[in-house]
Amino acid sequence: MLTKQQLYCELKKLGIEKGMILEVHSSLSSFGELEGGALTVIDTLKELVTEHGSIFMPALRLSRELELTDEDKAMGITVKIKILDRNEKRTAMGIVADTFRALPDTFTGTDVISTSGWGKHGRQALDGGLEYALNNGGKALMLGTDIYKLTAMHYVEYLTPQDINDMFAPDDAVNEKYPPDKWFMEKGHPPVKAWYKIQNKAFERGLIKKCFIGKCPVMFFDIKDVVSIYEDELRNDPYGLWEIRKI
DSSP, X not given: OBOHHHHHHHHHHHTOOTTOEEEEEEXXXXXXXXXXXXXXXXXXXXXXXXXXXXXXXXXXXXXXXXXXXXXXXXXXXXXXXXXXXXXXXXXXXXXXXXXHHHSTTOEEOOSSSOEEEEETTGGGHHHHTTHHHHHTTOEEEEESOOGGGOGGGGGGGGGSOHHHHHHTSOOHHHHHHSOTTTEEEEESOOSSOHHHHHHXXXXXXXXXXXXXXXXXXEEEEEHHHHHHHHHHHHHHOHHHHHTOOOO
């Protein structure tokens, strides 16, 4: 079993320190056995950054991807996610983020796509989500997760050409069966997992620290450095990034 003291020492060695602004994504199960579970992760991070720093975690009110029915598949649906009630305790964000969201000293937005925040700038989560972390030297800590959990990546996707978005958007028939105010749906799949291209470029440039804490694979990096790679690709060659032919 990984102890809290071991976790503290390893995170400190990684570079987590007082006053830091952190965007945290985590899979508790990736640790195997961790003394104290989700609260140990949260308390350890708080002890390291202190109230002079800030911690942000995702608070999206979304279920995990649900199994597709034969009818769903016939309609071309590839992603089926339920929008959850505001009082739902468990979401697809994982038990660490869900536990963090429920704590009395955490600030959490009320929209479906929201962020939870704690510490000196935690209140920024209410209106700006991750914008403060993204634009003020925030670091990303990925505990057992990869770039596909990095919520800050979405903050530059306004640059994605509309015809690319339209390729995977639900049509009227899907929206009629699964109303957009209750469901998040997609049709089709991009040819490639383009965010892994961004992650690989970040590794090539030496932007990501990688290690293991117990059984848990960890990545630690400057949010802006990595998201800026995605931003540049979307500005300069979005079709090449996604390996999609321009219409």
